[in-house]
Amino acid sequence: MKLRKIILAGLLSIAIFVVSGCWDMVDIDRRFFVGNIGIDKAAVDDKLKVEFTMPIVRKISGEGGQGGGGGGSTIASVSTVADSIHAAARQMSHRLSRRLFFEHTRVILIGEEAARDGIEGVVNFLSRNTEVNRRGRIMVVKGKAEDALKVKNEYETLLAMYIANIFENWTFCSKFIEITIDDFMKSAYSTQGNVLLPRLTPGKIDVSIGGAAVIKNYKLVGWLDENETLGVNFVLGKVRGGDLTFKQQGEDYPVVMSIVQISTKTELVEAGTYPKFKISPRIVADIVETPVDMKIDASMIKSLEKDLEEKVNQIILKGVKKLQKEFQVDVLGFGEYLYKYRPGIWEYYREDWENIFPHVEVIVDTKATIRGIGASL
Amino acid sequence: MGIFDTLGSRKKTEIFFERDMTPDKNRKLYKDIDENLKVFKEYLADCDDLITREFVMGNPERPKHRLAMINIDGLVDKRLVQEEVMKSLMLYARQTPLEHSVGDKFFQLIKEGLLTVAELREADNFGELVLAVLSGDTALIIDKLDRALILNTKGWEKRGVEEPLTEAVIRGPREGFTETYRVNVALVRRRIKDPNLKVKTVRLGRHTRTDVGVLYIKGIANPSIVEEVLKRLNKVDIDGVLESGYIEQMIEDNWVSFFPQFRRTERPDVAAAALLEGNVLIICDTTPFVLIAPTTLFSLFHSSEDYYERWYIASLIRLLRFAAAALAIAAPSFYVAMVAYHPGMLPTDLALSIGATREGVPFSTTVEALIMMLSLEVLREAGIRLPGPIGQTIGIVGGLVVGEAAVRAGIVSPIMVILIAINAISSFAVPNFSVAIGFRLLTFIFLILASVAGLYGVMLGFLGLTVHLVTLKSFGVPYLSPVISFKFKRLRDLVVRAPLPSLKERPEYTRPVDKTRVRDSKVKERGGGEENDDG
Structure with missing residues (x-):
């Protein structure tokens, strides 16, 4: 009896190796860590031009003087034309000495043209592939993805780290969409492909992330600029901080406020033919810059608070209007709100939501409080 | 032939294989001293370190009382034997009239009145006597009596009480046990x-x-x-x-x-x-x-200093020890699992820098780790065996060779050197050397597991280890007590050490009869008294 138990335990232990498929020992120096994947539309047919960049670890090792490693670039970049991303990765095995490894993929860049054709393939690749790092970033490039991958940045050793780390600034800059691959896939599935993706504009030695790409039914339909994106972020409750600038009457120099605390509430106030939503952000801000001669007293603070509220209202409405009128795509979560909190009402709108959304009435009621005014009077 | 004859002398005397010498204890002494001595010499034949000394008491010209003293050279304190036994019996005894004391009376006189050694006892059989002599006592046999005296004259060359080498402390007594x-x-x-x-x-x-x-x-x-x-x-x-x-x-x-x-x-x-x-x-x-x-497992992690130092620092050091134990068991295996199976679990920067250091290393991570760990074990072993000054040289040469040169030569990566060094140091941060050595062995097993199955293997190893520890018992006490039957109270003196006054009970795992350690003292009342003075 005991012997049988021991044999059984042994077999089960061995089964772990076989069943889990955990037999793929590949040493760290036999892998290429793909940092970026760039997806562009290929010149021919309906194919994709997929570009992988990966660091040449030998060249980036911290050996000071040898850092250049013979002068070549520390980053290797390979591209191929294929039907799909996975096929492209497989094609690479004909050309590369090591295995492509996606667990450290930080950035997936989709070229504008490819995005206009549809990103369903990318979503599918990401959801089937078990390797890809879900905390990576995905964004749409204004122009071609390969241009973005050519950027020779001086700030970080790796382009992927450079791009991905820009998103860390979201706590004090809310003018881009802060979204990870994981979030992107969740919302893409739940909304049938209506999402906002960050927009990346490549330069020569750096890139700029700001604004948003509006994806409707997995297809790029247009862009939001940075201020519109800020407005949308307010609605989505994604603003963590950031600066708001406006001019007082008769002053040359603007007043700059920095948001230190914010909470946004969205609620349904009326459900007629078209629903009416009220968005009420509660903002606590610090004054960081003012015109030199400005006297800040209690009444001035009151008036600045008014100005700030006015400014936020404007920004929000501008972003919302653009989505409603120009793109007619609900990426603001109104439908989701109804589905989650007012399922009865949602039943009523659901069928025709695509047509109802552009006519949804939105009122914004911002309440601002100024807390810090700096050291001087 | 002669040699074989002497070796064969066992046919006369029984060789005693019983540890309490039972058969020989039944062999009673004879009344005749010559007979007794003969048996004695049979027992201890060919033992050149045996000393037999025959002497007489009273008037040496008309000897009436014959005695013999038997002991082993080197095991007895010679000065003691001379001063307290020989002198007492041969010189001082002359002031005592002996003529009329015979038999038991004489025995009593020697035992109670003449011998000035501190400890003695009677014996009436050869088993006890031989054992006593071999243990360093002196046997005194007296003519015409079938009883003998065993005098405690133990005194051999021994090491004094010194500071223990293996359990050095900063605070605490410097005495250590000896070989006696x-x-x-x-x-x-x-x-x-x-x-x-x-x-x-x-x-x-x-x-x-x-x-x-x-x-x-x-x-x-x-x-x-x-x-x-x-x-x-x-x-x-x-x-x-x-x-x-x-x-x-x-x-x-x-x-x-x-x-x-x-x-x-x-x-x-x-x-x-x-x-x-x-x-x-x-x-x-x-x-x-x-x-x-x-x-229990936990008591092996405790050191006497934990109780001598203040409880904050004692608790912190204990926590460190447990952390060190985890490192000691799992550091190389985790590294191998991460690097060879799951590099995606490492932060990108770390993965790249590890990859960079591995560049050009001809061996797989597992082999690399094995090379380093084995050479470290060899160094440790050599360091112990070699005499002090050379041992240090080995340490330096070994450190240089293994650490610096191996990296320069591209045989191992620098990160591996750091890792194995941390691993080795951690394993000896556990106060008990036997546990530390056990951990070294476990490290190898975990490494092999990690190299065949990655993190699954490591987890499997931990599972097996836990199963083993849970079933292990020491004298009926579960090895993992007190955590095995969880009670929050018992955690006070386990991974941390609570302040001494709050450790009111003895640890539970020994199932002590009397549980109380600290009784509520009257210390607190002192504060109250002072307040009264103010009022």
């Missing part, structure tokens, strides 16, 4: 002046007849554990016991385990503390290492 049984017992007794401290001695080893003492405090130690220890000791039938390690391995619960089921110590204060917690001590002659039973 009685000294060791005395060192414990000096700390616990309690008639309840019991010492029970058994002799183990058919040839060595080593004194093994079982010490416990009656009223604290659980009688069932004491009984079990004695029972197991009495069952041991081995030719020799040269170190307490023999006993440990003969009476432990599970000899397959990597984990020691006894705590061993060189420090009398640790031994005394263990007694007070309800443990049983096993003190073995000829070794300074004293065994403490029962033992």
Whole structure:
């Protein structure tokens, strides 16, 4: 009896190796860590031009003087034309000495043209592939993805780290969409492909992330600029901080406020033919810059608070209007709100939501409080 | 032929293989001194270190009383024998009229009136006498009497009480156990002046007849554990016991385990503390290492200093030890699992820098780790065996060769050197060397597991380890107690150490008869008194 138990335990232990498929020992120096994947539309047919960049670890090792490693670039970049991303990765095995490894993929860049054709393939690749790092970033490039991958940045050793780390600034800059691959896939599935993706504009030695790409039914339909994106972020409750600038009457120099605390509430106030939503952000801000001669007293603070509220209202409405009128795509979560909190009402709108959304009435009621005014009077 | 004849002399005298010499104890002494001496010499034939000294008492010209003294050269204190035995009997005794005392009266006179040695006892059989002589006592046999005296004249070259080498402390007594049984017992007794401290001695080893003492405090130690220890000791039938390690391995619960089921110590204060917690001590002659039973995994992580220092620092250091133990077991295996199987779990920067250091290393991570770990073990072993000054040289040369040169030559990566160094240092941060060595072994097993199955293997290893630890027992006490039956109260003196006044009870795993450690004292009332003065 005991012997049988021991044999059984042994077999089960061995089964772990076989069943889990955990037999793929590949040493760290036999892998290429793909940092970026760039997806562009290929010149021919309906194919994709997929570009992988990966660091040449030998060249980036911290050996000071040898850092250049013979002068070549520390980053290797390979591209191929294929039907799909996975096929492209497989094609690479004909050309590369090591295995492509996606667990450290930080950035997936989709070229504008490819995005206009549809990103369903990318979503599918990401959801089937078990390797890809879900905390990576995905964004749409204004122009071609390969241009973005050519950027020779001086700030970080790796382009992927450079791009991905820009998103860390979201706590004090809310003018881009802060979204990870994981979030992107969740919302893409739940909304049938209506999402906002960050927009990346490549330069020569750096890139700029700001604004948003509006994806409707997995297809790029247009862009939001940075201020519109800020407005949308307010609605989505994604603003963590950031600066708001406006001019007082008769002053040359603007007043700059920095948001230190914010909470946004969205609620349904009326459900007629078209629903009416009220968005009420509660903002606590610090004054960081003012015109030199400005006297800040209690009444001035009151008036600045008014100005700030006015400014936020404007920004929000501008972003919302653009989505409603120009793109007619609900990426603001109104439908989701109804589905989650007012399922009865949602039943009523659901069928025709695509047509109802552009006519949804939105009122914004911002309440601002100024807390810090700096050291001087 | 002559040689064989002497070797064959056993046909006359029985060779005693029983450790308590039972058959020989039945062999009574004769009344004739010559007969007795002859038997004695048969027993100890061909033992050139035997000293027999025959002498007479009273008037040497009309000898009436013949005596003989037998002992072993080197085991007795010669000065003591000369001053207190020979002089007393041969010189001072002349002032006493002996003419009329014969037989028992004479025996009584010698025993009670003439001999000035501190400890003596009677014996009437050869077994006891021979054993006493071999233990360093002196046998005094008297003509016309079938009784003899055993005089305690033990005194051999021995090491003094010195600071223990293996358990150095910053704060705490500097005394360590020695190789002499009685000294060791005395060192414990000096700390616990309690008639309840019991010492029970058994002799183990058919040839060595080593004194093994079982010490416990009656009223604290659980009688069932004491009984079990004695029972197991009495069952041991081995030719020799040269170190307490023999006993440990003969009476432990599970000899397959990597984990020691006894705590061993060189420090009398640790031994005394263990007694007070309800443990049983096993003190073995000829070794300074004293065994403490029962033992739990956690008690092996505790050091005497934990109780001498303030509780914050003691708790912190204990936590560090547990962290070090985790590193000691799992550091190389985790590294191998991460690097060879799951590089995606490493932060990108770290993965790249590890990858960069691995660039150009010809071996797989596992082989690399094995090379480093094995060379470290070799260095450690060589360092112990070599005499002090050379040992240091080996350390330096080995450190340079293994650390610097191996990296330069591209055989191992620098990160591996760091890792193995941390791993080795961590394993010796555990205060008990036997555990540390067990951990070293486990490290290898985990490494192999990690190299065949990645993190699954490591987890499998931990699972197996846990299963093993849960089933392991030391003298009926679960090895993982007190966590095995969880009670928050018991955690006070486990991974951290609570302030001493709050440790009101003895640890539970020994199942002590009397649980109270700290009684509510009147210290607090002092504060109240001062307040009254103010009012």
